[in-house]
Amino acid sequence: MTPLISRPDTAEPGHAPALPGDAGPGTETPLLLAAGTVVLPDREYSPGWVEVRGGLIVDCGAGEPPRPADVSLPAGVLAPGFIDAHNHGGGGVSFNDADTHAVARRITRTHLDHGTTTMMASLVTAPIDEMERLVRALAELVRDGLLAGIHLEGPWLSPAHRGAHAEQLLLLPDPAGVERLMGAGGGAVRMVTIAPELEGGLAAVASIVQHGAVAAIGHTDADYDLAQAAIAAGATAGTHVFNAMRPLHHRQPGAALALLEDPTVFAELVADGVHLHPAVLRLITESPARTVFVSDAMAAAGAADGDYKLGALDVRVVNGEARLVDGTIAGSVLTISHAVRYAVLTAGVPLPVAIRAATQNPADLLALTDRGRIVPGLRADLVLLDVDLHVHATLLEGSWVSRTVS
Secondary structure, three states: OOOOOOOOOOOOOOOOOOOOOOOOOOOOOOEEEEEEEEEOOOOEEOOEEEEEEOOEEEEEEEOOOOOOOOEEEEEEEEEEOEEEOOEOEEOOEEOOOOOHHHHHHHHHHHHHOOOEEEEEEEEEOOOHHHHHHHHHHHHHHHHHOOOOEEEEEOOOOOHHHOOOOOHHHOOOOOHHHHHHHHHHHOOOEEEEEEOOOOOOHHHHHHHHHHOOOEEEEOOEOOOHHHHHHHHHHOOOEEOOOOOOEOOOOOOOOHHHHHHHOOOOOEEEEOOOOOOOOHHHHHHHHOOOOEEEEOOOEOOOOOOOOEEEEEOOEEEEEEOOEEEOOOOOEOOEOOOHHHHHHHHHHOOOOOHHHHHHHHOHHHHHHOOOOOOOOOOOOOEOOEEEEOOOOOEEEEEEOOEEEEOOOO
């Protein structure tokens, strides 16, 4: 699958700061950035610098830059732009909403202001006719480069661990239904969450992978052995591990342990202080699995508390917590920048580990080979963080697109 560009079509007023080197993507004008810490794939430069030209990273190094930097943040961090593989919405709207193109642009703009330069569009369970329509509409935006792909979180989920998915809309993963939704995307469906214990579940895992998408184990009552069987069938990810799956037990460890002990698996986690205890968050990041920070954001991310919809269900957001009326967690109001900050400053995750969970690991999960790392030749999607790990400025393909506190 060809790597795709995540670029909002328009910038809202106040979101295009005049900074050095702001000549637009593809410019040949070089831009030299310096920071107290530059996070590379396998090491950190403290201090370090990165040079950008033509929308690409052309060089990087340790110590002082070879000439005066255009932008310098001596106490800050320079990292790849954040990649969100699991996102339902933001800015007051959701990818399940009817006006697909307008809401997608609003959502991507909202998260771009917080350093997310690449985003997947995640759909919650809806009637299959509606899901097919949404997949077709979102696939146009994948082809246009606004989105990196589509993530189906439903309808093939366990009723016992449905979370914020309408039980009456859940389906068994019959071959015709899987082919219908995967085919509707024309290759744009890049990830599918599935409960492998459902009738036809393991065959569906194999079919999803054959379509070139990631099969993610989630919203599942699978036990340890069945989760291992799903991994053997081709599953390579766990959707928000520990949430919406059988809990860990010393005699019946469930899917979570099977996912976390396998170094070929990418383990999603929602680092918002609601979904996971900080100690569990650390446990996941220290496991053999490859950690991926996701927002699992719903419409209230970047918006006010209040009443919202998540698919067919009513959600109330109070003090930054999104829940159904029965108290079930219903996504989050998280941004990836906040996830990094929470993981480092509250849960005690080392900064390089947190940055990689927000950048190169999701890039690898989604097979995006042109981004997610500070390496010469890759896209200059970069984020500057201040000393408190708030977003100071963001570059998308070498062009300044945001300067904000997130």
